[in-house]
Amino acid sequence: MTNRVEEVYAEVVRRNPAEPEFHQAVHEVLESLTPALEKNPHYADYALLERLVEPERQIIFRVPWIDDAGNVRVNRGYRIEFNSALGPYKGGLRFHQSVNRNIIKFLGFEQIFKNALTGQGIGGGKGGSDFDPHGKSDNEIMRFCQSFMTELFRHIGAETDVPAGDIGVGGREIGYLFGQYKRLTNRFEAGVLTGKKLGWGGSLVRTEATGYGTVLFAQSMLETRGESLEGKRVLVSGSGNVATYAVQKAQQLGAVPITISDSSGWVHDPAGIDLDLLKQVKEVERGRVSDYAARRPGSTFHDKGSVWDVPAEVAFPCATQNELNADNARTLLSNGCQVVSEGANMPSTPEAIELFQGSKILYAPGKAANAGGVATSALEMQQNASRAKWTFERAEAELTAIMKNIHDDCLATAEEYGDPGNYVLGANITGFTRVADAMLDHGVI
Structure with a gap:
């Protein structure tokens, strides 16, 4: 890595201690960017890299809920809204005992570039909780999801931040989360969550x-x-x-x-x-x-x-x-x-x-x-916005075209920067340049 990139990475480690997965994700991207920074030195202006590695907003909150035995349980909830240069924050919610701020930050940082690669105008974010759904009853999961959304709802929206599912969050959990959002806001805002069931705004092919x-x-x-x-x-x-x-x-x-x-x-x-x-x-x-x-x-x-x-x-x-x-x-x-x-x-x-x-x-x-999941989430948002419902064949065709475009873009970028077949370099530089150009256009914010 160049001295400039090394300095940025060292500051990430200093400001985010004991977060090894986040450090790993940042290092993996930054070490690929030297060719792009040498070819386009303006990407070093206006503290662009420093702003890129710092989340725009980090939300941590208490999630109290009552189990079937009447005991009050307390978990911790997270939503990291990392970068909105290309569109509303977009990324899943993970419910798993391993979840902490480090894990959510690494996932949110990865999501920035993954979402940029899809070309669909979505920013990067991630969220979740250290709640483990395994062994819980449906009623316990419902009560937890309702408590989680009671805090989260004020931070999300179809044009602000659109969560989806991830590990431990499937159609059941999305349903409970959406129901509580609708109850709190008095709005049927279908585009606020993706991964919904088909009968009320979900998209075919999203599961697959x-x-x-x-x-x-x-x-x-x-x-x-x-x-x-x-x-x-x-x-x-x-x-x-x-x-x-x-x-x-x-x-x-x-x-x-x-x-x-x-x-x-x-x-x-x-x-x-x-x-x-x-x-x-x-x-x-x-x-x-x-x-x-x-x-x-x-x-x-x-x-x-x-x-x-x-x-x-x-x-x-x-x-x-x-x-x-x-x-x-x-x-x-x-x-x-x-x-x-x-x-x-x-x-x-x-x-x-x-x-x-x-x-x-x-x-x-x-x-x-693995960008196909978020790509189809964005297709779900598109269908919600137009109140349309696509066939399985159309949704799969759209997914197939997006994945082919991502592959071809990564391959072309790797060749442009002198390392044919290096999909790591191709993915990182392609995603970075799309986000960086938008950030520079928006000014120092």
């Missing part, structure tokens, strides 16, 4: 979008080498929304997904994941991948090691941040992995990314490869 987009990006990368996913073995981590629909799209394109995982362990299914059984276990029964293995002949459950231990040509990390480390990367490469396309946010450690890039395999960072 992140997983689909991750696989479509991998297919586009392979096409640059005259190849496709047809017949390739695929490793998928996770078993939630992103992983499930990565499995589905990979199967549609002729690949054979052979792994899934959750916090209890992972499953190897050499014959290929049974998508119907996976949906039944995870979406209907809210079970564990061990339940899948118990009912799927020929599959095995493992509580040691990881999905990355299985030989395959393609890997889709779809679980959580920093799940794929340097040792995992070495194993993947030694087993012949040719493609890594990230479905989760920052799932590969810096050391793993360095190994992938050094090996010259096709590697796509999450801010590009």
Whole structure:
């Protein structure tokens, strides 16, 4: 990194102590920007970088709620409104015990560039709580969501900040959140939340979008080498929304997904994941991948090691941040992995990314490869604004075109800056220049 960028990063670390994931996300972007800053020195004016790494607004609040036993419980809520240069803040809400300000800031920072890559006029934000929905009744989740929205509602709006779902926040939670927003504001403002159910403003393909987009990006990368996913073995981590629909799209394109995982362990299914059984276990029964293995002949459950231990040509990390480390990367490469396309946010450690890039395999960072989810959220906002309802075919076609454009833009930028095939550099510089140009146009704010 140049001295200028190093100074900005050092100040980020000083002002945000004990926030390693946020530091990691900032470092990963800043270290890519040197070529852009050298070619366009005006991007160093008006403390642009210093403003870029500082959230516009950080909201932290208490969330009291009553469990089914009548006990008062207290969680902490967050909303980081990071950058609105391109449009209203846009990003999901995560309900998980690991959530803290560090995690939300890293996710919000990543969201700035991911959203810019979609070209849809949306800024970057993120939110959530350290509330864990697992093991809670529907009534407990409803009471928590209502308490959470009782504070959050004053900070959001269709033209201000539009949350969506993330880990622990699906259609059920979005419904409870929206109901409380409507009650508090006396408005049916459909565009204030995305990820809604279809009957009251949701969009077809939104459920599938992140997983689909991750696989479509991998297919586009392979096409640059005259190849496709047809017949390739695929490793998928996770078993939630992103992983499930990565499995589905990979199967549609002729690949054979052979792994899934959750916090209890992972499953190897050499014959290929049974998508119907996976949906039944995870979406209907809210079970564990061990339940899948118990009912799927020929599959095995493992509580040691990881999905990355299985030989395959393609890997889709779809679980959580920093799940794929340097040792995992070495194993993947030694087993012949040719493609890594990230479905989760920052799932590969810096050391793993360095190994992938050094090996010259096709590697796509999450801010590009998993942008399909937020892209389809913006399509949901578009439908809400016009009171329209698109067919599945139209929504999927729009998603496919957006993912192809993101791929092609990243590829073209990497070539422009002298590093063909470097999707990390291409994604970071493309997203940065779009945001930076808007920030400079708006003045020092």
